[in-house]
Amino acid sequence: MNKTVNTSGLLIANVVMHTISACMAGVWISELVSTSGGMTPLAWFETVLAVIAISVGLTVCTYIALRHIPTLPSAQRRIAKIAFIAAYALLAFVLAIAAASVLAASAGEHAHMEHGATEMKSAVESRRRAAASIQNRVSALTDCADVARAMSTQEAATGAFSREGGDVGRVAITLANIGGGCSTARAAVFASRAQLARLFARADRVLIEMRRAIDSDMSRHEKLVAVRRHADEFQRIMRGVNDALAVEAMQSVSDAIRKDWHAAGLPPSAANAITQNFDGLADTLVEGIDDIAALKSQPLPNVPVVSNVAYLVMYPDATMGALAIGAIIELIPLGGILLGMSIIEKGMNGNRAPAEPGDGPRKPRAPRAPSTARRGRPPKA
16 A cells, blocks of 8 residues: 655745745845945845845755655665755754844843943942052152151251261262152152042943943944943043053152162161161052052953854853744754654655565475386286
8 A cells, every 4th residue: 555645744834944044044144245234235135135045945955855865775865864964954053043143133232232331330440449549558658758858857967877888968868869759659649539530430421321322212223333432432531540540650669769779889777777667668559559550451341343143152141042042943944854754764664565475485395206106008907
């Protein structure tokens, strides 16, 4: 009894799914051929041709898989099925990424802007802490300046720190220079504090405007343009903040204080007195200054231009649903193809009717023993 296997339903379902997949890829292609956002007639022509080519190509592949692979001999059918599944899975993976990038564009852009705003807020807070750390060194600079001036006055009056060498003037001038350096660094900190206050206020206003833009009901394109404009302004402000942090002043004062005074030619008693009185202050001035210097050299946060596919990797929490939907759109046709091939193979095996009992091979007859009777005419009575 012959059984005709009809897979037209699976083929029609796959055509529908292939059309959906091609349309998703068409949105992706439209973004590739029109980076400025406006679709020209040529861009429309390229996109439509690509959609038709993808849908027709997938449909032809499905037809070939359902009509011809099951009819091959067993060994060839196994090899052809493995090759088809591998090639189709690779193509389905690419198309699934395209579909997911289209579906996740809105969520990815929002996550991208939120991430940029969070990074900018963190950058402001870290630089506030750095500025506060530098400003807290004002008391140490004040002590440095007062101690250096007092020692210079005492040295000029009594020669208390150069009694062994007798170089009163040189020691007094050295101490006065140390005090002047500390006073200059303190003035730089005061100037930077006023400038940083203005810059941080501007940065806060930019962050507030960015938050309003992110939460507004503007179109996606306008919102992204506004956020990137605020991000560029934020970078300019942060570059000013980095320049205003008085890291170099602290380092230069510390290096000047911790100079090798013995090698500089000061009397041993004066060199020892300067080292004893100012080494602790020098360490206080540069405590944690390397971290602040490293902070100034870090790249500033921004909202860079990235593709929709990059959102899938950068923000998987926001785009996981789009990835799942894209995978489903591409895996359902593959499942339908495998199901149809299994149905056809089972139907072909069922079409082979079992052999009739009478058609079986007959057993060979046993050879008959030769007769011992004498042939010829019978004897006469």
